[in-house]
Amino acid sequence: MTDFAKTKALFALPPGVVYLDGNSLGPLPRGAMERAKATIEREWGVDLIRAWNDDGWMEAPRRVGDRIARLIGAPAGSVAVGDTLTIKVFQAVSAALDLQPDRRVILSDSGNFPSDLYIAEGLARLRGGGRTLRVAPPDAIEAALGADVAVLLLTHVDYRTGRMHDMERLTRAAHAHGIPVVWDLAHSAGALDCAIQAVGADFAVGCTYKHLNGGPGAPAFIYVRADHVAGLTPALAGWLGHEAPFAFARDYRPAPSVERLRVGTPAVIQMAILDAALDVFDGVDLKALRARANALSAFFIAEVERLCPQVRLISPRDPARRAGHVSFGFDHGYAAMQALIAHGVIGDFRAPDVMRFGVTPLYVDEADLAKAAAVLAHVLSGRLWDRPEFRRRAAVT
């Protein structure tokens, strides 16, 4: 039985703050600072160049990948860590295109995170040959599958609403048309019990700074189904994806494993911090985490609906269709969120009118959510969103 009071104690949360934005940036695990200090002062400072061997820097992307693999339902050796999620989307979609070289369409949905769509469109242009991105509404994906579709690229969880795709059903439907699937697990990894291998997904990618709490700018990951690895020609043929990088051979020969999707020198310090952050998940049962997230979300929705008639739920009400965050629509959402933050409840805002709240059982409990709902009621009933100090837009919202 996972004890969520114990996991909460593993985070350095600022006193008096309710943090409901772990779906954007997970908070600081206490172990991360200590690990950063060791990596910087002892490994970099003292071991210097020797640390690449002596402190395991070079193999960290695979070792950390194995830890993430467990959290997404993938076998050891199937996940490589590095770069950013956008780069990993590029690699995965390019590899998927190679599986159906005579088809022209990358299919995605309008609920996808914009960067996935931008990068897919850019890749289609770069590879040419009439390749193109087609964007369908999220609930029209199955109908859009067909013999012209080369790749299905979907983000499992909608970043605005928390709406979850049925990964198993869509993967099966795509495969029935011979279409490989790339799942973006940005809002899934660490929030849900994903079963990426069991659903038969071809590729998956994700970031680690949200529910995995790896810190700002933590590296991304990529999963490749075992039978795709040997034939995969990396789109980004970097030296650390080489079979023998330190032979400095003239010819590129990709590594035999998923490590062929490594590119350049790994961000060693961020990788170490991510590794320490993953310690929080040791002993955490993901089914228990998911059940608790559902219970907490239901409680929060009920509290907000009871206290705040001004907002409307835009996340699915059915917990089976909703992931790790809950969103409410409100016309003055930006300013209301600023007022909420000023009162110690941190969520975030997504254009045009989405107030988004991460419900993350590792460090959020009923008391936090009751307080958040009460403060939101105070902000709304007092029309605090109308005050000038909250209406000013920051560069990053």
Add this chain to the structure above:
Amino acid sequence: MTDFAKTKALFALPPGVVYLDGNSLGPLPRGAMERAKATIEREWGVDLIRAWNDDGWMEAPRRVGDRIARLIGAPAGSVAVGDTLTIKVFQAVSAALDLQPDRRVILSDSGNFPSDLYIAEGLARLRGGGRTLRVAPPDAIEAALGADVAVLLLTHVDYRTGRMHDMERLTRAAHAHGIPVVWDLAHSAGALDCAIQAVGADFAVGCTYKHLNGGPGAPAFIYVRADHVAGLTPALAGWLGHEAPFAFARDYRPAPSVERLRVGTPAVIQMAILDAALDVFDGVDLKALRARANALSAFFIAEVERLCPQVRLISPRDPARRAGHVSFGFDHGYAAMQALIAHGVIGDFRAPDVMRFGVTPLYVDEADLAKAAAVLAHVLSGRLWDRPEFRRRAAVT
């Protein structure tokens, strides 16, 4: 007048060690740990998601880019920081290809770092249309320029020998054939007084963990000549290169500046550490740094040649043709380097027989180099390279 005793004091060098591998991984600047601690504990830990605005995380790639710009002779606003060098090579070469869309050849040289060649070859394959990589010997580049060459991709300083290309002459020669040039400044930035704008280079890229001391896995940089920016279609169309990332628009519209070459979420912690590392360069005159590097290198070559007849200089003897490291060939170079390291003198080895020594005036002085030469003489005259403990190969050499 730059005081190199003062810059040396800014580094946390382990006692008793002579560090001659700053051309691979620069040592730890004392300010870096303090900055990492502030970024992790205060910004991430306390400010949490608000740090993207409040602590300048979002604009760091441009701010740090401006600091690097000065060090490579580029104007403010011309450099973006992020990703790895390999990714930045991909972006630059792809952009250069677009300037000559009817030409098929990416020209490089056999002295280039393998990752540059791998990524260029992979890009040629990805973009198709008969594009190909042609590799000429370093001294045959001018002869290989012609009307079929779309891009010239060169690393300024040879990673094995320290041999420097004449950046100005080759850029001019390429331009005479209508060929845009991409310079890889991996071993140049922070070691030399580069004048990337003055020579008229089209693009430049580099890493920051060598002579810029940004730490293991520190982000890379890319420079774009001002007149190329507006027409540049990014090969990796990530959301943070968007004109307005947080509008979450369906259409990709690249940022008006060099920031269109940003891709995904920046590695905030590594970026902060790099920023702190660049403080070391405040007040450093790069011409004085270069003059001192030449004097130190000449001293080291003379000492080694006096004491170690077993090795042969493979770097150019002419300081005008040699950059920030000095290399000697020796058949048992791997084992000899291990023995040297065991005796507190850290250089590195590059296949097949290169013993490489970074001569980095910011923290290396004559006493260090005299000791290094003496220890090398001890290793060689005592045939310590023949001992079994030094002959075992590590994973990373």
